[in-house]
Amino acid sequence: MKKNIIVQFLILLILVAIFITTISLYNLRTVSIKSSVSNAEAISEVIKNGLDLHIDNPNMDEFLKSISSIKNIKSLWLARSSNINTQFGNLTFKNPKDDIDKKVLRTGITEYKITEALIHTDVRVSVPYKTTTTCIRCHQSKIGETLGVISVVLDVSTLKEIGIKSIYIIFLIVFISVAGIFLLSKKVFNPYLSLYTKLTENINQAKVGKFENIDIPEGLTTEVVQVTEDYNNLITIFKDTSLDIDTKLQGFVGYRDKSTQNTNPLNESKNIIDNLSNLYQFKKQVELDNTKGEIYTRIAQVFENKFNLKNFTFFEIDIKKQKMQKIISVGESLYCHDSIKDNPHLCRAARTKSDVISIDFHESCPYFNKKNKFYYCLNIDIVENLYLIVHFVTDTKEELEEIKNKSLFINRFLKEARPAVEVKLLMQALEESAFKDGLTQLYNRKFLDEHLKKLLPQIKRDKKKIGLLMLDMDHFKAVNDEYGHDVGDKVLKELSKILEENVRESDILVRYGGEEFMVLLIGVDTEENALAIAHKIGAKVRENEIDVYAGTIIKKTVSIGLSMYPDDSNLFDTVIKNADIALYEAKSSGRDKVVRFSKEHKTSVELF
Template identity: 30%
Template sequence: MNLNRKVTLLFVALAASILIALVIISLYAFRSFALNSSTAHVKTAAEIVRVHLTEAMINGTINKREQFLERLMEVQGLSMARVIRSPLVSQQFGEGLQREMVADRIETQVLQDGQPRFSIIDEIGEPVFRGTIPYIASSRGTPNCLQCHRVQEGDVLGAVTIELLLSGLRKHAMTSVIGIMITVAVFSLLAITLARRLVLPVGDTATEIGEVVQRALKGQFKARVTQRTTDDVGMIAAHVNRLLEYLDHGLSSIVERVAQLTGRMPSGIDNQLETTIDMVNSLADAATFKITIEEDETKAEIYERFGQLLTKRFGICEYSLYETRDTGHLQVIKINGDENQNCLWCNPQILIRSEHCRARRAGHVVDGLTQEHICAAFVADAQGGEVRQHYCVPIIQSGVVGAVVQLVTTQTIAPCLALQVPYILMFIREMAPVLEAKRLTETLRESSLQDVMTGLHNRRFLEEYVETLVATAKRRHTVLAILLLDLDYFKMVNDTHGHDAGDAVLKGVAELLKQNVRSSDLVIRFGGEEFLILLPDTNGEMAVKVAEKIRLAVEQYKFRIAGGELKKTISVGVALFPEDSETFWQTLKYADVALYRAKETGRNRVLRFAPEMWHDENDGY
């Protein structure tokens, strides 16, 4: 119910209430007036009858009182007048006229107690006011009742009953009440009409404001409120219109700017306000996401966080993350949130020949949601069931595709994914520079932890990695074998054949070491011609075998140098952590002691550390 109807109903209710109250008051007033007036008339008529009867008795014309009563009945409104004698008068003067002889119940009560009685009775559907007035004997006044009647002071001599017709009064009362009702109704209608003329603009303006606000809540700010008056209501309408215009202009500007950032312009059927709020919130969330991943240590953490974002925020459980390696090949990072899977939604050939990946080759978005079969490498039925569609986004780093994000969905929910894509792209755009920074950081870090000439890890790497290595061994209760290796008479190579030949020998030794250990083992150039090999989960016997294998491989290898070939030998010292010592660096010293003893006892040999090798002169190691 709008304001106009409420106000109209309020005024109608007030007018009806006033009208009903006036009718009730008028009817009550007329009734009271009729009773009082009838009572006065009856008393007056009764007094006239009493006076006439008294005068008739004094003048000796009492026998003509019947004619008097008949003439009295001709008075307008009177319907009956009769006189009732009391038993005291009948005893003194005998029975009177017929109409004076019969007393009804009310008259009998009046004769007994001398109190007048008044009442309204209904005679043949017409209201009649009846009054019965007693005649009281009194010695006061003229004439003196006790002079003629043998009664006591205050005795009842008789009663006069007068009946008045009330139809005329009732008709007059109804006419008056109807007149009042008509007058009040007319004035009420005039008041309601005037009030509506004053209130209608308020109600209509309020209704329109409500409608435009509802439209505004749906993102529509083009509607305007009609300015009907120049008063405060009109000013409110004008202010609302200016506000809507300001919001429309401001929101349109915000939408354009946000659309530039998100790549999505709201359609005509979108709620412009909700869509803008959603996009702004997404921009804020993307900025927060960027701040969060900037604090992550590695790219792996960033990919993990992005995968959780796809699953928890966007409900995408099927996706692939690929990264471009330095060789140009693609490497699987995640498939459906799992790090230990091969290609699922793409032909595995893309890992060998990355140009088979259209996103990697073209360097722009591949929209398989709107263009089916756009990429020949996509496997739409990899898991059976409903055929899948894809949306691939390349992440550009340093001008080339550094990674590829592949979103996978069924045809049924592909339209939902299409709506989410602009928001996902915001997070990808925020993630791209952070991945690039992490890649550069990892490259710099790897270069600082790598020996430039041999490509092996350097001593700095050992210093950073040793705590992790030791903690792993302690947690798993395993043995870590330490092999310290040193080329025999390496200084002669540099002195005889030059430093180029020495570098070639070191590179060759590095390759031999890598070829003769496991992928989980660590080979480190410890300094100069010294190398360090760490063998996790390896006991003393196996460590010695590995060391002997390496010694033999070096002994049999022919190093190619300028002007010919060269053969070299190597000495190895072996120690075990934590068998030989509870600390890693002390164990390393024991390996060095074993290496020194191997050098001292003839070189080109492998020696396992024994406690007797340690003596006071080794404290300098």
């Protein structure tokens, strides 16, 4: 930059010198022409006066020759007008020599012509000779009328030589002046140019987060030195303040994008504040979400829209119950699902309570079965024994590294959502405690009453069926009487376990009261399928051995009544009553059997 300024200043000085020289040349030429014209006019005046005095003198030609011999006069001639030829005939005056003479005779205005060569320069001047009071004594003309032309050709080469010498002197003076000005200005401007260069470098360094003070050059004015010192003080304050802000804000977010290293700390702080604002807004939104599912969906949207993640899965693992539930899946990611879905304890992230990442040369997780993919698993401890595993999959190592860089910030979103998820789980637990039986952990009658309000309209819309099984433990009172209520409770728990193992997750299990249970087979196709399930449950109960105490084993049986909705009735209360009637028929006809409700059963009960 410094060189550019010097070159530009030098070019400016040269242009000024050229301009001055050009103006001098122009002025010199103009002066030469004017001087030549003035000389020609002076000579013409001498000739005019001579003509007035010697017009009748026979030595007139000698007079003209004497004037022609004057230095720098190359030629001299006189031209007469047509009036003179008419009046006096052929005199000393000649006819017009060329068009210039004719023009001057016609217009009465002085004309000149410049003929320039490499060395010599001539100026031809034609001056009109006009009638005066003296002339009218002899000539028949009016005062002011052009009688003739006096033409003189002057050699102005001497003036040209003088002018060229003057130009050399002027150019030399200008060159010396320019050089002097340049050297003087360079010495004066150098400290300012140096300051400008340092200031430019300092600002460029500041753009990438490097704040340095400027060394003040010598030769600056007091005012400039003071401004530079103020700038250094400002940079020092800015550096300390911006770095302090950046460090403290970094502690809130816990994330720095490595691609933004060596950037202005203020820009980085702005990004961090934006991230904090996003976190705050996210936290407020998840606090207003109604369910845990809505919270997880919102987190997934953040991962897609903010972090540009394309393949990930959320799943919960309950270590105590050994259950795994896939909640949200985006793209293709959970390649280990088949290996761990029935054995959640195999999940390394849940078992070690730490993140699991793809590693070169060996696999950190042996159950990820996609060799050309890379993975990153985050573990979030939601509540005791319940973990949220966020499983990311990438196609390249670069994408994996990007997730690593963002993992702290991703964790901040998950941690901000964790209290809201925990609240939803507690609310869910409270609801389940109100809707579940404390002994068997099956749903109770209160849940059934509430759930049927949503379930039955959906069954009608989908035109599906519900198979209702009403179960009752045979001779249950005898167990309590003989072994005590604790053994009776154990028998009921065993029955609930058998029910959970032999129905689908979509089916509903209810402890209806005492030793009486209800199974709602949702969407069962036919009553034959419902009867098959009922017989399967009866067989499992019959085969089950219950260890009472000290090696004492007992076996129990159940009686089951079946009614179909809406085949038997469009009113579910009636279906419940029908299943209860069928159960009564099973117990009264010998127990340990399954009875399908029929209208005959209803009639016999009513008669009884």
